[in-house]
Amino acid sequence: MASGPQVSRRTALGWLAGGVAAGAAGARFGFSSGSGGELGDVAGARNLTGDEARAALETFVPGGVYDEYFIFSSGGHSGQIMVYGVPSLRLLKVIPVFTPDAWQGYGFGTDQGNLVLDGGVDSAKSNTLRWGDTHHPALSETEGDYDGRFLYINDRANGRIAMVDLRDFKTKQILDVPNLQTSHGGCFVTPNSEYVHISSMTPCPVTESGYAPLSRYKEDFRGFSTWLAIDQEDGRFDLERSFQIELPPYTQDLADAGKLTSFGLGFINSYNTEMATGGNLHGGHADPSKSLESAATSNDYDFLHIIDWQRAEEVVAEGGTRIRNGMRVVPLETATSEGILHFAPEPRNPHGVDVNPTGDYICVAGKLDPNGNVYSTERIRAAIEAQDYDGTDGFGVPILRLDSVLEAQVELGAGPLHTQFDDQGYAYTSLFLDTAIAKWSLGPKAGHGEGDAFKLVEKIPVHYNIGHLVTAEGDTVHPDGRYMVALNKWSIDRFPPVGTLHPQNFQLIDIAGDSPRMLSDAPIGNGEPHYVQMINREKLTHVIQVYEPGTDPMTWKRSPFAIDAGEERVERDGDEVVVYMSAQRSHFTPDTFETKVGDLLRLHITNVEQTPDATHGFAIPAYNIEASIDPGEVVNIDLTLDRAGTFAMYCTEFCSALHLEMQGWIEVAPS
């Protein structure tokens, strides 16, 4: 079996496995001496090393026992969110967000689906956006800790943001954020979910037509940092209370919210402060030096954007905004003059910005610089207070003096990207080029005295090309220090070949001891995760398994179209045929109805069951109609019958022994 990769793994790549087979020298964790016992025999028979056998026992979760943590993972350009259990790393659910899905989503042709998917799309975009690029999930917080209520995620492609309700694990709202074309800087939530932040990535033309030539990039393009206020009842975005801050046309990258000592601040990295626009093919000749990767990396420093959102609230309340596409915008000059926006230099083309649990340290990793750069909240606040500036950028934004705000630089390795934290004052930074994670200590405010502050402790190899990483509760004020997951972009040789597109690779690492221990690899076969958050499962206290009878999941109220069993009926009014249908094991009622070409069919289907897991599907295949209807749920479908035929409809979810008999017919007579 698989001799090539097995050999290479055990000889060349065997970091934690110790490069040896079971029982041999070098494994950290051997079998017991002597016979090894029955478990040792089983492990030996499968050629597991001692460390692998230990990891097997540490990650196995029997049926009926629940994983300790949930991971909410972006799916990248799958457009969805994946939910995994930890330590098993089993895929528990996919939550469809930006891409239609027939099984676990709002299906095809339902009013909920249309409502969610078409959520206020910008007129500059196709009005049928049917995919997204999910990047950074953000769980709602209370006092800086995850509270298990809501989950937000950005669409990097289209500058949109979505809200998932953690009661039913369904997407309730997609918002096309005004004035954003694309977005990367978000989402993050502020410590009490006052706001969800999302900023533009590539700036967009602010001209009337939405068009501007690239030659007018500096003049006519702008970025926007968006602070979306949250309705605390239903988790939705409240545009009336939201605002944006206009930014220069740099490329705004990742972002994070201040917490505790840095509460009230937000931080956004940027790159391409060169304002390069590409143009690598001119006169028929390719010129790679004109590509953005070259032209946007010529400055030594880009700018960490520091935003005082509490100050912004005051300015907004005082009317210091103008309205642009329905959004209140603080103009760049106001943001500058009112102390809302400051810059600090950061090594060129940074990627991650992450605030430590105490809020004191802002860790910036510049992918072209080997250092972890630590800015201090105390220093930033003092420098702002003292107007300790090193001039302004080309748009008048004051630049804080680097020496005044930088607390430490720690050489970590090649290609540092993102940083997470444990409960012992250590930081963990992904090293894309080193394909490793650096564990390093923070400073005095995280419990490390002068002697051991800001020091690289250890590097943990991963496989391969790590992007983000996450620790348990790692973005909160109380990380657990239990598990870490490496989100590796490449997986060459770690999994058997499955064609030209390879899975990603999640690697689970135990960080509870002094030295991190690699536990397991998990192929990610249905998306390209960028970031995840890991929450203790016991915090998901709001989750339900059955809706109240007749619930509209969009409102959480009884649907005006709900029926109870026995209330089924067909109402006809001219060309409109309104059907109030029930679904119950193993029949739809009514299961047949007569219509004619040209009729508008309005279906209101109530799953009248209250048994957990008693989901029914409903399909009219020929008309591309499909809905998944959970117990207690009401689904509405409008359908213009434009073709004659006698069409089968059926239950698409195996529900009972007589599931196959749960079908019916729609007669559409020629008109």
Next chain:
Amino acid sequence: MASGPQVSRRTALGWLAGGVAAGAAGARFGFSSGSGGELGDVAGARNLTGDEARAALETFVPGGVYDEYFIFSSGGHSGQIMVYGVPSLRLLKVIPVFTPDAWQGYGFGTDQGNLVLDGGVDSAKSNTLRWGDTHHPALSETEGDYDGRFLYINDRANGRIAMVDLRDFKTKQILDVPNLQTSHGGCFVTPNSEYVHISSMTPCPVTESGYAPLSRYKEDFRGFSTWLAIDQEDGRFDLERSFQIELPPYTQDLADAGKLTSFGLGFINSYNTEMATGGNLHGGHADPSKSLESAATSNDYDFLHIIDWQRAEEVVAEGGTRIRNGMRVVPLETATSEGILHFAPEPRNPHGVDVNPTGDYICVAGKLDPNGNVYSTERIRAAIEAQDYDGTDGFGVPILRLDSVLEAQVELGAGPLHTQFDDQGYAYTSLFLDTAIAKWSLGPKAGHGEGDAFKLVEKIPVHYNIGHLVTAEGDTVHPDGRYMVALNKWSIDRFPPVGTLHPQNFQLIDIAGDSPRMLSDAPIGNGEPHYVQMINREKLTHVIQVYEPGTDPMTWKRSPFAIDAGEERVERDGDEVVVYMSAQRSHFTPDTFETKVGDLLRLHITNVEQTPDATHGFAIPAYNIEASIDPGEVVNIDLTLDRAGTFAMYCTEFCSALHLEMQGWIEVAPS
């Protein structure tokens, strides 16, 4: 932690775990006596029973070691195929089939995507079918064994079938099968992949308009058994060499192909030989007795359809067909008169029909009958030869005498559905209502003498409501007898709650020993699997990881639009802008181009890399354009530019440290 379910599992449900905690009496496999050794300590610390600890060690697959088997699983109304490793049950890949997908599929707006997804849709259906209901995957075979070349799967919703190439694990063809509205009876392949079979489920009107009132069900509706010939080079369906056999308007259910002694025969179950059409709401009153579940279960027997496809080939060659919607159809009266079609009575509303590895036994499980019903190939052939009939059905099809063809009945339990096989002459039948698997012995032709033939051996509890099941290589002439997987429809309490839609539950069972042993539960969080096939991974010898430079995956040839690096160009011809673009870490060339509203943009993008895993994405977000471009692949996109703007385009697949800089702009000036 999960106290409720843990307690209930360990006290009430603990079949294999022995109902006790680690080390206590009752577990089949305890820790070693004395200290238990270090592994025992680890298992004990996690509260694993001895059997669970053993299962952990038996299912853990370290990174770089490859799973022994692949499972290809239908996704149900997700419309896709999932690929899992066994024994780890990790999801290695999702292969998009009937539903668009941005990450691993042909994306949005690509010519390949349109070509595949729009494959010849029947005019009676919406011309934009964008979901399917995958049910029964069928691996291609040579001499009755899986050969790792192609994979077929049916769309139960729309009567379609798809072909996946196991070189690149991508869908190459979707065929809307003529004369089928919905389909369940398939797919299966004949032993040398001569044909892939797919039959109709609900019959469809055969009137000119496609409409017929249900009152004319018997007269105007018909089913069709379809034998799709396969191009042995590219795996595609060859309609010229294919044919159908007209069937009565019963509901044709699952099907299987004969093998070895039954080579040349095909078997299809049926139900609703009552020809009930529903109608459970009349005059405003619901009448459940009129539902199909009642009306279609009144006959004691339905009909096993026995089709002699070799005889059909002869009749077809002799011109005994008529053409219907482009397909050669053997009329029902011809099928009957020429000995192509026979019926055998089977207990009412059967579900699974499965031919054992030697081809001698056809196992039919009727979900309303507690028996496994075994028909014998020898008896069937003799009865046909002797015209040993018990009359004909209402359409003139001869009915073989039940006593003559039935070899044995074995009482298995409540709700038997599907049967699989091992290498020792045992059959395994899923029991939906018992929520268990029955292991039972076949007869002398499978190696069991008179004393132990056709006997129930053991029942294996599963959790819960099992539908299909599969054994390793279980549909071939050489099952491995190593692993079995139960495909459970419900998962109540086995996994932590994730909202109102629950995952399904795959359970892995070791069947190599005398008594099957439950190993692990795997939540299925992204689809509703119906059936899977399990293949030894080493048989997947055709899989590639990189395309030859400039490959069109639809033809496997160099695309006429391919370029090598350095050949990038933009050609303008009136309103047509043709761009030959390369993608390479970390830039597109060209990365900017100027167009105007009204232009037709024709993009030909070549990923000029040859490194495994060096996939690039390409998106023009505002226009809902997204493609995933694997190394060596060419993707073509046509786009009418209907809105002014300056639009970002970017690489959607994290490819390098400077991935974020892999972006560009399209200027669309107002015209």
